[in-house]
């Protein structure tokens with residue numbers, strides 16, 4: 051497999067402009083002759099669908115929820131970055147670019163990141179024009195706040211509901227195109243396979259989740275904006291329906307999967323309370339602006355927090371990182387919480403939690419200011435845990451939050467299958483080994499509003515496509531495969547529920563491929579995951595039929611894919627003999643316990659190629675070069 | 688704790704549904720309501736019975752997927768809370784609970800507690816947007832918006848489209864939902880050019896979708912998990928009334 055990144059050369063400031071000038075355009079009158087399938091209606095998919103339709107293409111957009119407005123993007127709380135420098139605090143496109151490359155621990159593509167920083171400015175303009183109610187200052191100008199890992203105020207927000215408001219903006223733009231007849235929307239429809247004809251992506255096989263009907267949809271190109279794979283861990287901050295099925299099936303049809311071992315862990319989530327727990331809830335990172343993180347100095351100290359005197363508390367982040375303190379980046383904060391708990395100093399019933407304490411801030415600023423700043427978060431915490439954080443410290447623990455890996459794409463966002471594109475969290479491109487806060491929303495919208503709609507034209511203008519419809523043998527073959535899997539799942543009628551398998555897989559990958567990884571652990575997981583997968587196919591129990599709404603069946607298909615994906619993730623982690631960002635191999639750390647990168651040997655994107663049924667996947671490498679931001683040890687001391 | 692659950696079971700839109708009683712002994716007060724149902728479903732599957740279908744996704748009270756009636760109240764007894772954020776500590780050992788799907792002609796039942804809310808999308812399609820194509824926007828700070836207006840717009844924009852307001856309304860009206868979107872956009876400068884056309888389009892769609900008409904009862908406000916206020920309905924009515932007086936059909940002149 052050849053990885054042609056198509057990254058332009060020349061001065062970094064001009065690369066995107068030059069590239070846009072050089073790519074071939076589709077004449078406006080011809081655009082309406084093309085049809086494009088977009089799977090996903092999150093920030094990336096909805097914005098891409100709306101914009102492609104505005105340009106004149108015919109779009110079919112799919113999502114598994116009952117409405118495109120419910121895509122997982124809706125849950126993002128904190129904000130979206132843009133290099134507007136409205137606060138006059140020294141921000142610039144270059145600084146956002148610099149922070150993002152460094153924050154990604156030098157495992158992202160410089161050209162992509164620069165383009166992202168450049169476009170960030172237009173995203174805010176576009177969203178404001180749509181009527182997204184961003185927070186404002188009294189004079190009517192946009193308000194900003196700062197986020198972990200950045201020293202300028204460049205985050206735009208709409209209360210604690212930024213993702214919701216951005217998604218509603220994109221959803222409304224999408225429905226405007228539905229009204230105009232340029233987008234056909236297919237909610238409650240799940241893509242289950244990719245149709246490849248003559249080596250090019252030409253369509254999808256999808257299941258209507260209400261009737262169970264399996265249907266082929268054909269088009270001139272296919273775009274996947276299907277989100278991340280964080281739910282492989284079972285417990286995560288992702289919505290319950292988030293899954294890797296679309297990208298995994300595309301992988302099995304020939305799309306390379308890049309850096310699957312890079313997962314981001316968010317440090318401030320509400321800890322697990324019991325076995326029945328179904329997901330984890332994120333508490334906004336902004337809490338770290340005023341909350342102080344600590345654990346008891348003594349192991350196994352079960353006293354309640356107010357009984358532990360000041361000198362018996364360990365404010366470990368302030369102690370170890372005096373200049374950043376509680377505001378160190380996510381990977382650093384998460385890892386330190388885990389080691390405190392591993393040492394037996396964790397708090398709460400399960401010992402898997404640390405305190406996030408607001409008592410000093412309340413003393414300093416008064417309860418009222420704290421309420422104004424974080425009131426809704428405090429209420430949310432109380433609703434879930436039953437504890438009142440104005441009186442007792444919150445308990446928090448890290449959780450899986452975002453996945454930096456995904457389908458490999460070139461600078462045009464095209465995968466290794468011609469005609470198959472990937473946008474948003476489904477691709478691997480911009481975040482490297484670690485993502486800074488407020489940059490996923492930015493990337494999803496940059497891809498959907500401003501990049502894909504142009505670059506896809508280059509493909510269409512340069513490619514000769516034969517007519518194809520659902521009677522094509524490739525479509526028939528893919529449909530047959532999908533029907534076969536459904537039939538098998540419904541016939542097993544074993545003893546275990548789908549959820550029990552998912553939970554077991556999640557615990558396995560969390561323990562061995564989660565916040566910290568070791569060679570031995572990964573090898574163990576690589577043995578155990580296939581065993582669990584075998585058991586799944588012999589012993590899972592999926593009731594009901596295929597021709598009706600059957601949530602257990604939907605879930606079974608997704609878990610089956612996670613059981614395959616989890617193995618690739620561990621394999622990727624095992625081959626990367628270094629630590630970087632969210633990938634922390636315990637064997638590779640500095641004497642102070644920080645991630646130790648090996649730029650000489652691992653400065654590459656690991657792009658995995660499907661080897662065929664039962665065969666090992668093949669590792670391809672795209673070397674990364676850094677011309678502008680020179681790799682250095684990240685230090686937050 | 689132990690609960691007795693009466694749950695609406697309906698195999699498909701064409702089947703007749705009925706209440707089925709379940710004794711649920713494994714309820715932990717820390718569980719969310721949906722986790723309580725997850726555990727019930729695991730037990731049902733173990734017994735070879737089909738699990739109860741219900742919509743959900745984020746489980747954080749923001750996507751608007753979840754929602755059913757708990758003892759006759761949309762999203763259950765806790766104010767300003769979706770059912771995914773409702774925790775079992777608000778119930779007592781031995782409680783008897785009745786779970787039913789949203790009831791409204793415009794929201795047909797698909798299965799068990801799952802209903803079809805696509806009418807909401809069609810209402811938005813009828814004008815609930817600003818026509819701003821990508822790439823034509825001016826600098827964001829050129830549009831000044833007083834903080835108060837931005838805050839009021841955000842209050843209305845917070846609607847999650849769950850449908851509880853419709854389910855709670857004796858007329859099954861969608862006025863709170865529709866009023867929320869109309870208010871969000873009419874409170875902002877960007878929403879002005881299409882303001883009256885929008886109100887006419889959206890209200891006309893509401894009528895087509897078999898929603899009832901609003902008689903200001905206020906049950907919607909009482910159950911809304913996002914505390915959308917009745918004032919959004921007043922704003923919608925004002926815009927609609929004004930639009931009915933002032934809007935003229937658009938005359939398109941051919942190319943000349």
Ligand SMILES: Cc1cc2nc3c(=O)[nH]c(=O)nc-3n(C[C@H](O)[C@H](O)[C@H](O)COP(=O)(O)OP(=O)(O)OC[C@H]3O[C@@H](n4cnc5c(N)ncnc54)[C@H](O)[C@@H]3O)c2cc1C
Nearest residue numbers: 090091092093094114123128129241277474475488490491
């Ligand atoms: C709790 C939380 C808070 C966050 N906060 C922030 C923040 O403050 N700032 C920030 O920048 N980022 C944040 N993020 C990250 C960010 O929200 C996501 O990375 C981003 O929204 C992903 O958008 P997306 O469009 O790529 O995918 P998604 O929004 O996940 O959309 C996926 C879409 O694909 C569809 N789909 C998936 N599979 C299929 C299939 N097989 N068939 C049909 N349809 C399918 C789904 O229906 C959905 O429409 C947060 C994430 C979480 C979990």
Ligand code: SF4
Nearest residue numbers: 846847849850852911
């Ligand atoms: S107005 Fe309230 S109850 Fe109605 S759909 Fe919106 S959030 Fe739900």
Ligand code: FES
Nearest residue numbers: 744746751753771
């Ligand atoms: S599941 Fe999203 S609001 Fe309840």
